Amino acid sequence: MWDPSTYLRYGSERSRPFFDLVARVGAGHPRAVADLGCGPGTLTAALAERWPGAAVHGLDSSPEMIERAGALDTRATFEVGDVADWQPAPDTDVVVSNALLQWVPDHERLLTRWVAALPAGAWLAVQVPGNFDGPAHRALRATGGDRLAHLFREAPVRDPAGYADLLLAAGCAVDAWETTYLHLLPAGTVVDHPVLTWLEGTALRPVRAALDADQWSAFRSELDARLRAAYPVRHGVVPFPFRRVFVVARVP
Numbered sequence: 001m002w003d004p005s006t007y008l009r010y011g012s013e014r015s016r017p018f019f020d021l022v023a024r025v026g027a028g029h030p031r032a033v034a035d036l037g038c039g040p041g042t043l044t045a046a047l048a049e050r051w052p053g054a055a056v057h058g059l060d061s062s063p064e065m066i067e068r069a070g071a072l073d074t075r076a077t078f079e080v081g082d083v084a085d086w087q088p089a090p091d092t093d094v095v096v097s098n099a100l101l102q103w104v105p106d107h108e109r110l111l112t113r114w115v116a117a118l119p120a121g122a123w124l125a126v127q128v129p130g131n132f133d134g135p136a137h138r139a140l141r142a143t144g145g146d147r148l149a150h151l152f153r154e155a156p157v158r159d160p161a162g163y164a165d166l167l168l169a170a171g172c173a174v175d176a177w178e179t180t181y182l183h184l185l186p187a188g189t190v191v192d193h194p195v196l197t198w199l200e201g202t203a204l205r206p207v208r209a210a211l212d213a214d215q216w217s218a219f220r221s222e223l224d225a226r227l228r229a230a231y232p233v234r235h236g237v238v239p240f241p242f243r244r245v246f247v248v249a250r251v252p
């Protein structure tokens with residue numbers, strides 16, 4: 001289950017890649033814009049502001065996220081649904097997917113299917129985290145051991161060259177890149193290590209769901225100790241490097 005409040009705890013850090021992504025989308029007056037895996041809808045609302053003439057629609061498989069999105073003061077519309085079943089409409093001129101596809105197995109097949117169905121000149125903009133071999137995910141895998149290994153996939157995403165290759169082969173013009181953000185997370189305000197509270201909004205959800213209360217408490221303390229060693233406090237903040245992979249493709 002996704003918890004919008006936990007996810008939004010680091011909303012400012014999490015939204016920056018979204019704005020860096022959509023800054024590279026050159027659409028002037030799109031007819032329809034889809035935000036796939038829209039989460040709590042705050043960023044979908046920003047798309048509705050950027051393109052006031054477009055029908056902007058957010059889709060997410062989490063009813064909790066869509067309920068939160070539906071309470072926003074925005075003209076964007078929202079719907080519960082699985083992206084695996086989504087198909088572009090003939091007037092979908094922009095598709096945005098920010099921090100979604102790492103959760104979707106075989107998402108490369110979806111990307112090529114969407115490109116084939118999008119109208120000429122449409123834009124597809126995707127961002128995924130690229131930190132699965134970083135210290136936070138190594139700590140998760142070490143703490144989970146064999147028992148939870150099935151919850152942690154080693155490389156659920158490609159690098160920029162991998163997505164460029166896929167979308168060039170589909171006939172698109174492609175812009176692909178990566179950025180490592182250095183998030184400086186406040187260290188003093190919460191008892192838990194801030195990287196732990198960050199992960200609770202995303203990667204830790206399946207772990208929490210798989211464990212009972214005692215097992216979760218033990219897992220959490222062991223992970224907390226590992227994260228404290230991997231990401232020490234410096235001058236009152238915890239520097240947390242976070243690599244992200246971007247691709248923007250234009251349908252010919």
Ligand SMILES: C[S@@+](CC[C@H](N)C(=O)[O-])C[C@H]1O[C@@H](n2cnc3c(N)ncnc32)[C@H](O)[C@@H]1O
Nearest residue numbers: 037038039060061062065082083098099100103
């Ligand atoms: C990390 S959040 C990103 C939310 C938003 N795009 C943002 O950038 O703030 C990932 C979202 O993807 C949604 N999600 C995961 N798998 C999905 C699927 N198969 N279909 C639709 N949404 C999915 C989750 O419910 C969650 O809200």
